[in-house]
Amino acid sequence: MKLNVRNLMARPEMAALLIFVALFVVFSFINDRFFATGNMTVYLQPIPELAIVAMGITILIIAGEFDLSVGSVFGLSPMVTVLLMQNGWPTAAAILAGLMIAALIGFGNGLITLKLKIPSFIATLGMLFMARSFAVVLAGGFPPIFPRELDVSWLVGRLDLGLVTPRVSLLYMIAIALVLGFVLRRMDFGHWIFATGGHPQAARDMGIKTERVKMACFMLCATLAGFAGIIQSFRVKVIVPNLGTGLEMQAIAAAVIGGVALTGGVGSILGAVVGTLLIAMIENILILSGVNANWFMFAVGAMIVVAVVLNTQTRLKAEGMKG
Amino acid sequence: MSTAANTAEEPIIKCVGLQKWYGAVHALKNVDFHAARGEVIGLVGDNGAGKSTLIKILSGVHTQDKGDIFIEGRNVSITGPEVAMGLGIETIYQYTAMVPEMSIAQNFFIGREPLKFGRPGLGIVDRAKMAREAMEGLRGVGLHLRGPDTPVKALSGGQRQGVAIARAMHFRSKVLILDEPTNHLSVKETNKVLDHVVELKGLGITSIFISHNLHHIHPISDRIVAMARGEKIADLPAGEISVDEMTRMIS
Numbered sequence A: 001m002k003l004n005v006r007n008l009m010a011r012p013e014m015a016a017l018l019i020f021v022a023l024f025v026v027f028s029f030i031n032d033r034f035f036a037t038g039n040m041t042v043y044l045q046p047i048p049e050l051a052i053v054a055m056g057i058t059i060l061i062i063a064g065e066f067d068l069s070v071g072s073v074f075g076l077s078p079m080v081t082v083l084l085m086q087n088g089w090p091t092a093a094a095i096l097a098g099l100m101i102a103a104l105i106g107f108g109n110g111l112i113t114l115k116l117k118i119p120s121f122i123a124t125l126g127m128l129f130m131a132r133s134f135a136v137v138l139a140g141g142f143p144p145i146f147p148r149e150l151d152v153s154w155l156v157g158r159l160d161l162g163l164v165t166p167r168v169s170l171l172y173m174i175a176i177a178l179v180l181g182f183v184l185r186r187m188d189f190g191h192w193i194f195a196t197g198g199h200p201q202a203a204r205d206m207g208i209k210t211e212r213v214k215m216a217c218f219m220l221c222a223t224l225a226g227f228a229g230i231i232q233s234f235r236v237k238v239i240v241p242n243l244g245t246g247l248e249m250q251a252i253a254a255a256v257i258g259g260v261a262l263t264g265g266v267g268s269i270l271g272a273v274v275g276t277l278l279i280a281m282i283e284n285i286l287i288l289s290g291v292n293a294n295w296f297m298f299a300v301g302a303m304i305v306v307a308v309v310l311n312t313q314t315r316l317k318a319e320g321m322k323g
Numbered sequence B: 001m002s003t004a005a006n007t008a009e010e011p012i013i014k015c016v017g018l019q020k021w022y023g024a025v026h027a028l029k030n031v032d033f034h035a036a037r038g039e040v041i042g043l044v045g046d047n048g049a050g051k052s053t054l055i056k057i058l059s060g061v062h063t064q065d066k067g068d069i070f071i072e073g074r075n076v077s078i079t080g081p082e083v084a085m086g087l088g089i090e091t092i093y094q095y096t097a098m099v100p101e102m103s104i105a106q107n108f109f110i111g112r113e114p115l116k117f118g119r120p121g122l123g124i125v126d127r128a129k130m131a132r133e134a135m136e137g138l139r140g141v142g143l144h145l146r147g148p149d150t151p152v153k154a155l156s157g158g159q160r161q162g163v164a165i166a167r168a169m170h171f172r173s174k175v176l177i178l179d180e181p182t183n184h185l186s187v188k189e190t191n192k193v194l195d196h197v198v199e200l201k202g203l204g205i206t207s208i209f210i211s212h213n214l215h216h217i218h219p220i221s222d223r224i225v226a227m228a229r230g231e232k233i234a235d236l237p238a239g240e241i242s243v244d245e246m247t248r249m250i251s
Helices: A005-010 A014-030 A037-044 A047-062 A070-086 A091-115 A120-139 A169-186 A188-198 A200-205 A210-236 A247-257 A269-288 A295-320 B051-058 B081-086 B104-108 B127-140 B157-170 B187-202 B214-220 B243-250
Strands: B013-022 B025-035 B040-045 B066-071 B074-076 B089-092 B115-117 B175-179 B206-210 B223-228 B231-237
Touching: A005 A014, A005 A295, A014 A269, A014 A295, A037 A269, A047 A070, A047 A169, A047 A188, A047 A210, A047 A247, A047 A269, A070 A091, A070 A120, A070 A210, A070 A247, A091 A120, A091 A210, A169 A188, A169 A210, A169 A269, A188 A200, A188 A210, A188 B104, A200 A210, A247 A269, A247 A295, A269 A295, B013 B051, B025 B051, B025 B231, B040 B051, B040 B187, B040 B214, B040 B243, B051 B089, B051 B175, B051 B206, B081 B089, B089 B157, B104 B127, B104 B157, B127 B157, B157 B187, B175 B187, B187 B206, B187 B214, B206 B214, B214 B243, B223 B243, B231 B243
Parallel strands: B040 B206, B040 B223, B089 B175, B175 B206
Antiparallel strands: B013 B025, B013 B066, B066 B074, B223 B231
C-alpha cells in the first residue's frame, strides 16, 4: 500500500509527533546539556510509568469511557504488593495480587458505569477517592518499609545501551505498546473498541457486545495503572499512600496531546507514548534551564491546547484534500 | 409483480401473535406477519403505529413478550442483532449503522471481521480479504468508491446507504429490513436506493421497506402492510390500493 500524505496527516498522533521532533531539535540547540548522555538517561527514567498509564487511558477513551481513578490505583497496587511481601508472600504472588486489586477496581468502575448508567467521569471520580482512601487505610498511618534487599533488577535495573542507561522498565513499556498497538490495529477486538467508541449505536446494531468491550477496557486501563505504580514504587524503593496523586491529569494530558478524541473512536498507542515523551521533555528542559519549576503546569497546559488545535487543523486539512 | 410471491412455498419469515409492552404501553397487539421469498413488503403507519417495534423485534434489537417467529418454518428466538444476522436478517438503518471514523472495509465487516488466525474476539483480522471483498461487494451494487481505506465520513449519505446494502448482500441476507433508508437523501440518491431494492428482489431476497414517503414505497412493493395503534390494519397487494387510499388509511 502506498504511503500518502493525506492518510499520514489524518493519523491522530501526527501533531504530537511534529511538535516532539521540532522541540527536540530546538532544545538540543538552545541548551547543550539537553541532548547529553546523562540528561537523556534522567529524561527516560520516569517515561515508562506515565506512558503505561496513558496507554490504558487512551484505549479506554477510544472505547468512549473515562477513568479518573488511575492515579489512586497507581498508589494502591504497589501498597498491596509491598504489604503482602512484608507478610512473607513471594514477590511474584504479591505483584499478581496488586494487579488483581487494580483489575478489580477497573471492574468496579465498569460495573458502576455500565450497569447503573452513570457517566464514567463521575463513577471513576468516586473511585479516585475510594481507592486512595483504601491505600491510606492499608498503610495504617505508617507507610510500610520497602524491602531494600529485594532484587528489582528484572523490572527497573539499569539497561546499559552505551550512550544512555535507561531502566529495564522501558522494555516493558515498549513490549506493552507493541502488544496494545497490535490489538488495536490488527485484531478484531481492536476494531470493536474503535466501533464502540466511534458510534455505540452502530456497534450495537451490528452485533458487538459494547458493554463487554467497555468492561474489558476499564479493567485493562486499571491494571496498567496498577502495574505502572508497581514499577515506580520498585524504582524508588519507597511506598507511600499518596503515590500517584494527580497522575490522572498528566496521563489524560498525555493521551489528549497524543491525539485521542474525548468523543471516542479516535486515538493511538503511539500517540500516548509521544504525548508522554512531550510532557516529560517540557519538564526536563525547564529544570535544565533553571526556570521556576512552577511554570511546568503552564507549559503542559499550553501544550495541550497547541497539540489539540494543531490536530484539529491537520485533520480538517486532510479531509479537505482529495486523495 | 406477483410472480415471486409463491403462496405454496413456506414463507421465509412468519410471525404469529406478536405482542410487546414497553412498561404500560402496549406497543404491539397480537400482530401476524409473513413474507415470501423475493417479496417486497411496504410497511406503513404513522409514528407510534408499531412498525418500528415490529422491525426491532425482527432485527434483534428488542425481543417480543409473546408470540412466535418462524424463519423458513423453523421457530427461532431472536435474542440479539448478531442472532438476527446469523439467521440471514440484515437491517439497513436510516442512520446507516456505520462508524464515520472507520474505513469502508472496516465498516463492511464490523463485528464480523474475517480472521487469519484465532477466533472471534481474539483473532487477527485478514485485512487483504476485507479490502478485496468490500470492493467486490461495492461493485456488486454498482458503487465505485475511492478505495477500501477511505473513511466512511468522507462518503455522502447515499453512498453510505450503498455500502450498507452491499454489506447486507455480502452476508447473504435472506431478509432485508430497510428502516427509513431514504430519509435525508437527495432525490437521485433515493432513486438509487429504490433501484437496489428492485435488484435484490431479482436475487430472491425479501425486503421489508419502511418509509414515511408512500410515493417511495408504493411503486416497488408487492404487498402493503399498514399498522396503527400497535395493530395490523391492512395487508393487501400493492395493486389494490392507491397512494391516496394509503394516506387516508394511516392518518
